[in-house]
Amino acid sequence: MSGKDFLKQMLTSFFVVVTLVTIAIGVLGNIYRPGQQFGYEAFFAPVIYGFLSMIPVAVMYSKKELTVKQLYMRKVLQLVSIELILYFVAYGIDNIKAAPKGQTIALGISIVIVYVVEDVISGIINTNDAKKLTKMLHQYQK
Numbered sequence: 431m432s433g434k435d436f437l438k439q440m441l442t443s444f445f446v447v448v449t450l451v452t453i454a455i456g457v458l459g460n461i462y463r464p465g466q467q468f469g470y471e472a473f474f475a476p477v478i479y480g481f482l483s484m485i486p487v488a489v490m491y492s493k494k495e496l497t498v499k500q501l502y503m504r505k506v507l508q509l510v511s512i513e514l515i516l517y518f519v520a521y522g523i524d525n526i527k528a529a530p531k532g533q534t535i536a537l538g539i540s541i542v543i544v545y546v547v548e549d550v551i552s553g554i555i556n557t558n559d560a561k562k563l564t565k566m567l568h569q570y571q572k
Contacts, residue, residue, distance in 0.1 A: 436491055440484055442555060446548045448480035454540040462533055482519060483544075486511035509545050516541055 455476060459466065486508045496504065520537060521529045 448476045450544040451476040451479045
């Protein structure tokens with residue numbers, strides 16, 4: 431994969447992640463803190479979480495084709511990295527043990543859900559791109 435294609439894929443993933451994080455924050459906020467209100471600075475939280483989630487995406491970059499085993503190992507490493515980064519951002523290094531267990535578990539589950547949904551959406555986008563390229567190649571061969 432070229433650097434340009436990887437950057438395009440990262441940007442697409444970023445916007446999907448930001449959207450999904452916004453939904454997750456809304457759902458978890460309604461469950462755990464239904465009466466809490468925020469100022470305008472709260473709009474930056476999904477963008478910050480989305481940006482931080484893109485840092486481990488660099489693990490997936492490879493100029494050569496990955497084997498299935500390498501791909502899955504990198505995906506697991508990526509998910510674990512995202513979980514750790516977002517836990518530290520959400521609770522701080524000192525407060526992770528003091529965080530309410532229900533919220534901590536809900537955060538972990540929501541991170542996994544966002545990761546899986548983003549991966550499915552990216553897969554759909556990549557499949558559609560591949561179909562378009564295949565169609566263009568068939569037309570070019572004729």
